Amino acid sequence: MTHAVRHDAMRAGNLAVVLGALDRRGPLTRAALAEATGLSKTTVSKLVADLIDAGMAVESGTVGDGERGRPGVAVRLSGHRVAALGLEINVDYLAACVVDLSRTVRLLRAQAVDNRAASPEDVIVRLRALATSVLAEAAGLGLSVAGGIVALPGPVDRSTGNVHRAPNLGWRDVAVAGALGLPLPVLVENEANLAALGELWFGSGAALGDFLHVSGEIGIGAGLVVDGALFRGAHGYAGELGHVVVAPDGPECRCGGSGCLERYAGQDALLPPGEEMSALVARLRAGDRDALAACGRAGTALGVALSSAVNLLDPDTIVLGGIFAPLFPWVSGPAEETLHQRLGQMRARVPAVVVSQVGADAAALGAAGQVLQRIIADPGAYLLAPHH
């Protein structure tokens, strides 16, 4: 019994080592895999057979096998069967995507909808419908969706699957994952954290070094990526940039504080009631003075909050995403000016401010990507799961 358990644990560990090597280093022959992992060729061949059976790997063409240079049959991650579901509830939209194991985005759906006007129950029913239709499409493509993560605009208690408080939605302790009732394991995570991971896996990624990704929405959140992994803080609540103080005596914020960054640079501070982002961008392009002044103020406030963030977190790069991506030409200048003024003398280098390469879908993509990371880190658990 003990022997069998040990054997299973060892096999699961070795599956993860082989799948991880294929993920990081692309197509490899079995011989190159053996060399890269330190496992015997016999063991590698058995594990690769298991991964091919499970639809997680596939033989494709030939490559040189490293040391000897003889061409061999290449094995790579397969995207044809295993996939992950990414979902997002934000203040003014819902999103769902399916990404396969090779990190190809197979399906992506978004709905513009004012979730503040609806009850949590109604929002969850709507998201369930969106997710169910996306899962049906995925099944039609022959994909087996192993799990999902929901991105939520507020601090999340990952142990319970609850969002503790989403002040911009007016939600408190809503049990999102359970209420969705989807036929697969579903977790929840803060949307700003997931958007940062979306940028890491589907945007500029490793070129950014350690980066702070800013998600501008109705609320403003941020996610810090250090050495390719998310910095979460002790309770998963790190990166709440929207409630960093710009001016302590400033306007009251829905969080209970005052003068928070959100009140100067959140979507509600920039858009007149009823105006769409595209209309604001059109006004900015036309040189509308009010619009330019509002973006200038937002950029300066962003620079103040980011200078506090850089003093505390010391990233290489700042990535502006969400609404700050379309507004980048107008907010990044004042933000950078403020950063240089406040940080230039103390630091050898002030972090560069760059625009997100992913855009509005970053959090949903990051959610699906995180499910894939879990599968790649423990493919044994996936192979043993009842739905497989």
Add this chain to the structure above:
Amino acid sequence: MTHAVRHDAMRAGNLAVVLGALDRRGPLTRAALAEATGLSKTTVSKLVADLIDAGMAVESGTVGDGERGRPGVAVRLSGHRVAALGLEINVDYLAACVVDLSRTVRLLRAQAVDNRAASPEDVIVRLRALATSVLAEAAGLGLSVAGGIVALPGPVDRSTGNVHRAPNLGWRDVAVAGALGLPLPVLVENEANLAALGELWFGSGAALGDFLHVSGEIGIGAGLVVDGALFRGAHGYAGELGHVVVAPDGPECRCGGSGCLERYAGQDALLPPGEEMSALVARLRAGDRDALAACGRAGTALGVALSSAVNLLDPDTIVLGGIFAPLFPWVSGPAEETLHQRLGQMRARVPAVVVSQVGADAAALGAAGQVLQRIIADPGAYLLAPHH
């Protein structure tokens, strides 16, 4: 040749495994060490003999050897030979300490001196004299001091041993480690980072969870400890709490910004020119209105900056050290009130604010402790060092 190198590397790795087990788990028999490390008893016995020869371990009494319960000879870390030097240059004092491998503080010397009035060269000459006298005393105690670290009040470039800029000292790119010219390897590190490590190893430690340690001096720095290790940021500049924005239009700061926390809660903002900290504490105890008002303002400003820090970093606990330790009864109340007001609605729990258990020597102790960590992580390098 390759074989010999591999053998040395393996031995060095195994020495670190055995020494690490003794460090974390206290006195152990050779049999218990073998069980804890997975090494054979023969290998453990050889490694323990090497560590005893090097004065890094010692036999002391008997303990049960774990599974079998038979009493055996216990081996533990020895403090009788190997030690580390901790140094600190701050704005108004110098400090030096020697801590032995068992983390007992053997020597601790501080000098109150206004380093702003002196040139960097003069300050380094003074610190060299202090360090030399402490090293002579350590030699008299039979201690072999393996290395040292200098704590500096500003962002440090660890690759060069330079302090990039210490605005409160008026220093720029001073090559401290090289200029000291001590007969042992010396590195530099930011004092706020080291003070946090001092609290971890010589203060409340693991009971704090993930914590932000605030060093109040002329400047204000902070160090974040996550999972028992320092969070440094991409360039080692994380934790610059003193330049987090309290009010962007506030008084100008020596960093080039304005309204930074230091201008409201640093020592210069609290003490009238020429007054000592003890005189301020006496006035506070006597109920002096001006002193109470100044500490109230400082505590509130600290609460504003810390609320931004908690939003970004999400620690379990905030530790107030440096000048905030003697001022704790007067600054912690307003700071906590501000934290609860700004964070209470968004978080299930607002971090507790506690007083440092180490005090003014935290950075020098943390410096010595960090040298010890390096030795414990790689005792082979120490054993092979020419001075040994």
